[in-house]
Amino acid sequence: MVKKWLQGDGSECLRRERRVENVKKIGIGADGAATQLKSTLIEYLKEAGYEVEDYGSEADGVDYPDVAVEVAEAVAGGEHDRAILCCGTGLGMSITANKVPGVRAAQCHDVYSAQRARKSNNAQVLTMGGRVIGPELAKTVVGAWLESEFAGGGSASKVAKMEEIDRRYNAVPR
Ligand code: RB5
Numbered sequence: 001m002v003k004k005w006l007q008g009d010g011s012e013c014l015r016r017e018r019r020v021e022n023v024k025k026i027g028i029g030a031d032g033a034a035t036q037l038k039s040t041l042i043e044y045l046k047e048a049g050y051e052v053e054d055y056g057s058e059a060d061g062v063d064y065p066d067v068a069v070e071v072a073e074a075v076a077g078g079e080h081d082r083a084i085l086c087c088g089t090g091l092g093m094s095i096t097a098n099k100v101p102g103v104r105a106a107q108c109h110d111v112y113s114a115q116r117a118r119k120s121n122n123a124q125v126l127t128m129g130g131r132v133i134g135p136e137l138a139k140t141v142v143g144a145w146l147e148s149e150f151a152g153g154g155s156a157s158k159v160a161k162m163e164e165i166d167r168r169y170n171a172v173p174r
Pocket of ligand 1: 031064087
């Protein structure tokens with residue numbers, strides 16, 4: 001869809017919106033090791049037409065488990081159907097987010113993994129490392145992840161098995 005955009009000087013221009021229609025407001029968080037990556041991605045997402053909720057605090061001087069659990073709980077609670085978490089490697093964010101029942105977080109630094117994280121694993125959370133990936137590749141990976149949907153089919157029963165394991169260890173009704 002072509003939409004009107006306001007440029008920095010207030011004048012209007014026409015741009016093609018790249019936003020995926022059914023994606024609600026995207027949550028994003030980072031620790032101090034990925035403040036720059038988070039800013040880059042927020043700019044990229046907004047420019048593409050997405051609404052973004054930044055879970056950042058001052059220069060992101062937070063421990064990764066604290067922001068990961070806040071964002072993952074917002075995903076589990078239905079506030080966001082997609083969220084992005086950035087730390088030095090993407091690992092701490094992923095490990096923490098996956099402890100919240102119902103959340104499937106995947107660390108991806110390449111396009112194929114990002115696509116499979118959606119198509120095969122139905123991952124609602126993408127994690128990345130600001131010390132691992134450069135800004136241009138990061139934007140491409142995020143774009144591929146947002147544009148990919150869960151394939152269902154043979155993957156559905158496997159995701160259902162993950163959910164069953166989740167329920168086994170977390171007696172939370174859903
Ligand atoms: C810094 O705390 C660093 O360990 C963190 O950003 C992340 O890489 C952890 O997985």
